[in-house]
Amino acid sequence: MKFDNSTPIYLQVVAEIKKEIVVGKIMPGDKLPSGRDLAVKYVINPNTSARVYQVLESEGICHTRRGMGTYVNEDENLIQEIKSNMAEEYLTAFLKNMHALGYEDQEIAALITKEGK
Amino acid sequence: MKFDNSTPIYLQVVAEIKKEIVVGKIMPGDKLPSGRDLAVKYVINPNTSARVYQVLESEGICHTRRGMGTYVNEDENLIQEIKSNMAEEYLTAFLKNMHALGYEDQEIAALITKEGK
Amino acid sequence: MKFDNSTPIYLQVVAEIKKEIVVGKIMPGDKLPSGRDLAVKYVINPNTSARVYQVLESEGICHTRRGMGTYVNEDENLIQEIKSNMAEEYLTAFLKNMHALGYEDQEIAALITKEGK
Amino acid sequence: MKFDNSTPIYLQVVAEIKKEIVVGKIMPGDKLPSGRDLAVKYVINPNTSARVYQVLESEGICHTRRGMGTYVNEDENLIQEIKSNMAEEYLTAFLKNMHALGYEDQEIAALITKEGK
DNA sequence: GTGGTCTAGACCACT
DNA sequence: GTGGTCTAGACCACC
Numbered sequence: 017m018k019f020d021n022s023t024p025i026y027l028q029v030v031a032e033i034k035k036e037i038v039v040g041k042i043m044p045g046d047k048l049p050s051g052r053d054l055a056v057k058y059v060i061n062p063n064t065s066a067r068v069y070q071v072l073e074s075e076g077i078c079h080t081r082r083g084m085g086t087y088v089n090e091d092e093n094l095i096q097e098i099k100s101n102m103a104e105e106y107l108t109a110f111l112k113n114m115h116a117l118g119y120e121d122q123e124i125a126a127l128i129t130k131e132g133k
Numbered sequence: 134m135k136f137d138n139s140t141p142i143y144l145q146v147v148a149e150i151k152k153e154i155v156v157g158k159i160m161p162g163d164k165l166p167s168g169r170d171l172a173v174k175y176v177i178n179p180n181t182s183a184r185v186y187q188v189l190e191s192e193g194i195c196h197t198r199r200g201m202g203t204y205v206n207e208d209e210n211l212i213q214e215i216k217s218n219m220a221e222e223y224l225t226a227f228l229k230n231m232h233a234l235g236y237e238d239q240e241i242a243a244l245i246t247k248e249g250k
Numbered sequence: 251m252k253f254d255n256s257t258p259i260y261l262q263v264v265a266e267i268k269k270e271i272v273v274g275k276i277m278p279g280d281k282l283p284s285g286r287d288l289a290v291k292y293v294i295n296p297n298t299s300a301r302v303y304q305v306l307e308s309e310g311i312c313h314t315r316r317g318m319g320t321y322v323n324e325d326e327n328l329i330q331e332i333k334s335n336m337a338e339e340y341l342t343a344f345l346k347n348m349h350a351l352g353y354e355d356q357e358i359a360a361l362i363t364k365e366g367k
Numbered sequence: 368m369k370f371d372n373s374t375p376i377y378l379q380v381v382a383e384i385k386k387e388i389v390v391g392k393i394m395p396g397d398k399l400p401s402g403r404d405l406a407v408k409y410v411i412n413p414n415t416s417a418r419v420y421q422v423l424e425s426e427g428i429c430h431t432r433r434g435m436g437t438y439v440n441e442d443e444n445l446i447q448e449i450k451s452n453m454a455e456e457y458l459t460a461f462l463k464n465m466h467a468l469g470y471e472d473q474e475i476a477a478l479i480t481k482e483g484k
Numbered sequence: 485g486t487g488g489t490c491t492a493g494a495c496c497a498c499t
Numbered sequence: 500g501t502g503g504t505c506t507a508g509a510c511c512a513c514c
Contacts, residue, residue: 038234039233099234099235102234103231103234103236103244106227106230106231106234107227107231107241107244107245110223110224110227111245113219113223114220114223114224116152116156117155117216117219117220117223118155118216119220121245121246122246124245125242125245125246127220127224128224128228128238128241128242128245129238129239129242141488141489141490142489142490143489143490167500167501167502168501168502168503169500169501169502177490177491178490178491178492178493179491179492179493180490180491180492180493181489181490181491183502183503183504184489184490186502191308197501197502197503198498198499198501198502199497199498199499199501199502199503200497200498200499200500200501200502201498201499201501201502202500202501202502203501203502258503258504258505259504259505260504260505269467272468272469273467284485284486284487285486285487285488286485286486286487294505294506295505295506295507295508296506296507296508297505297506297507297508298504298505298506300487300488300489301504301505303487314486314487314488315486315487315513315514316486316487316488316512316513316514317485317486317487317512317513317514318485318486318487318513318514319485319486319487320486320487333468333469336464336468337465337468337470337478340461340464340465340468341461341465341478341479344457344458344461345479347457348454348457350390351389351450351453351454351457352450353454355479355480356480358479359476359479359480361454361458362458362462362472362475362476362479363472363473363476485513485514486512486513486514487511487512487513487514488510488511488512488513489509489510489511489512490508490509490510490511491507491508491509491510492506492507492508492509493505493506493507494504494505494506494507495503495504495505495506496502496503496504496505497501497502497503497504498500498501498502498503499500499501
């Protein structure tokens with residue numbers, strides 16, 4: 017994986033893992049790689065791994081069991097929440113770009129419904 | 134400027150320049166920086182500068198005069214065209230992401246109109 | 251192959267390949283040599299190979315599949331189009347030379363019909 | 368000046384000088400550069416200069432006066448002859464290319480008259 | 485293995 | 500000084 021220089025690496029890894037969950041590549045209850053393994057997998061510093069799991073944990077996506085590892089929560093609505101949060105991110109970024117080009121929300125919505133036909 | 138590792142630098146610079154034209158920071162008829170200056174400005178290799186201008190030229194946005202420099206075309210509809218093309222690009226990329234998350238066009242349009250309130 | 255210093259090498263190789271297609275030495279659907287092989291064949295730099303295929307692709311003559319190679323398009327009219335385009339190029343270059351010598355189109359046409367006898 | 372690797376340099380210089388005569392850049396009666404000067408001008412070997420003038424002389428285009436230099440002949444028809452010879456060269460090269468593409472003389476002549484309208 | 489991108493640096497043609 | 504071309508070689512993504 018390549019990293020975007022303009023955003024902290026740990027956030028990019030967080031986003032990557034969230035995607036894998038939404039997509040179903042990682043399922044609720046699954047064990048996530050150890051910090052060491054994550055560091056190897058993404059070629060990052062183990063400290064960065066730790067930060068990644070801190071963030072995921074703080075977002076209620078996973079929990080850590082001392083000596084056992086880190087596991088994806090089995091929360092019913094977890095995937096839905098991640099999904100809508102990511103959608104929100106995509107949306108705001110997209111709208112920011114479109115507004116910069118001079119488009120109004122109404123026009124944009126029209127473009128999308130038109131696109132779908 | 135920082136570059137996103139996931140897209141070719143030359144395309145990112147192309148997008149940057151197009152934005153400046155749409156926004157009016159660069160006007161039709163203006164001289165664009167020389168390849169060498171562009172290389173300095175964006176901290177890229179002069180060959181990459183050349184590629185940037187090749188792309189812009191192939192898109193009908195500017196023309197080049199050997200030994201004189203590169204100039205933005207004075208086409209009447211140029212700005213409008215760039216604007217709608219970029220919008221189209223943003224849109225399709227956004228929709229692709231949203232569809233991957235399982236959203237339908239209708240839902241997405243609804244999100245946007247809701248956002249605007 | 252020897253190159254004419256007065257024209258970019260990549261354009262000369264482009265012309266060479268087009269000729270081979272028109273002549274039937276290369277057929278629609280055929281795989282073109284890899285960039286590296288082309289570089290060896292014509293004793294050029296791999297970057298120059300890349301540029302050759304970029305041009306051919308931009309002219310709709312071939313398409314490229316990452317990791318797979320470059321293939322001649324299977325367009326029905328491809329060969330005819332290449333043929334007439336090349337003819338057009340030869341013609342305009344020739345006429346330019348002849349006009350520079352002071353010949354009129356009528357005289358030139360006469361020279362050709364005379365030649366044919 | 369750049370030389371074509373596929374033709375002897377001396378012939379290319381000969382062609383160059385002939386062009387300058389047809390174009391009027393060099394006039395009948397003019398003194399041509401000394402062999403040494405020609406060598407400097409075209410960055411060629413003095414022996415090549417000598418060969419250039421041998422050819423031009425053998426074609427009746429100039430004459431050499433021992434100790435005085437080489438002069439363009441003041442022949443009335445000289446320019447006309449050079450002109451038609453060069454035209455002939457252009458023609459045959461052009462026809463060769465067109466024939467290779469599968470064109471007949473008649474078609475070619477038609478293309479030219481059409482072009483002229 | 486394939487193509488895609490980028491850097492570094494050289495040389496040329498044109499103004 | 501400007502753009503245009505070319506080489507050399509590196510690293511990446513995809514198959």
